[in-house]
Amino acid sequence: xxRIIRLDRSTLLPLILLLLIIxxxxxxxxxxxxxxxxxxxxxxxxxxxxEEPEAPDLAAVATPAGVVHLKRALFCLxxxxxxxxxxxxxxxxxxxxxxxxxxxxxxxxxVNILHRWILAGQPPFERRLRxxxxxxxxxxxxxxxxxxxxxxxxxxxVEEGNMLGSAVFTLL
Numbered sequence: 001x002x003r004i005i006r007l008d009r010s011t012l013l014p015l016i017l018l019l020l021i022i023x024x025x026x027x028x029x030x031x032x033x034x035x036x037x038x039x040x041x042x043x044x045x046x047x048x049x050x051e052e053p054e055a056p057d058l059a060a061v062a063t064p065a066g067v068v069h070l071k072r073a074l075f076c077l078x079x080x081x082x083x084x085x086x087x088x089x090x091x092x093x094x095x096x097x098x099x100x101x102x103x104x105x106x107x108x109x110x111v112n113i114l115h116r117w118i119l120a121g122q123p124p125f126e127r128r129l130r131x132x133x134x135x136x137x138x139x140x141x142x143x144x145x146x147x148x149x150x151x152x153x154x155x156x157x158v159e160e161g162n163m164l165g166s167a168v169f170t171l172l
Contacts, residue, residue, distance in 0.1 A: 059165040061158050066107030068158055071135065073102045073167040075154075079139050090170040093147040100154040100167060101139040106131040112159040115140040119152040147171065 007015070059070040075091070076084035076099050084101040091098060100115055110132030117125040119142070127140035140154075149171050156164045 061162045061164050063107075063111055063158055063160055063162070065109045065111050068107070068111055068113070068131070068164060069105040070156060070165045071103040071105060073100070073154070073156060073165055075099065075167060075169045076101055082137050084139075089168070090172055093144075093149065093171050095144060097141050097143055098169065099139050099141050101137070102156060104131045104136050104138065104156075104164075105134050106136060108133060113138070113164065114155075114157040114159070116155040116157060117142045117152065118155065119144070119146070120150045121146040121148055144171070 057069045057071060058073060061068050074084060074087050075089060077086040077088070077091075077095065077097075079085065079099055079101060084099070100117070102113075102115075104113065110130055113129050113131055115127045115129065117127075117140070119125075122145060125142055129138040129140065131138055151168055151170045153166050153168045155166045158164050
């Protein structure tokens with residue numbers, strides 16, 4: 001003999017919600033096993049309590065205060081908690097701001113560096129930054145006014161005028 005179960009609205013709604021919760025949690029477990037979530041640069045080392053591995057120098061310049069080393073120079077859309085967010089070298093013209101993020105090792109007394117932004121159709125823009133100590137993270141930001149396609153660059157210059165390095169980006 002068959003038994004007929006009748007459900008009214010007061011019992012049907014909680015059952016449907018419970019079923020949706022079970023399906024969503026099962027799907028979440030499957031997805032988390034298959035792929036890692038996107039992370040910002042260096043975040044996995046911070047969670048594990050490890051320091052970032054020593055990066056090789058991109059360039060080095062001798063100054064009266066000591067040797068200045070360029071470890072990293074990259075472009076990103078933002079900097080959050082002293083880390084670059086969405087690292088790119090080619091940007092859509094709809095972007096309003098681009099950040100140049102650098103990691104520099106300087107003498108303990110510190111030195112001044114300069115981010116010199118050179119973009120086609122815009123006057124050069126310079127931002128002075130003070131760096132001091134090992135793996136000092138500094139960045140500058142440039143608002144894009146003339147959004148013509150092409151390339152631009154940031155020259156990283158030490159206070160005495162010595163070129164430490166440069167980084168190039170493209171507007172699409």
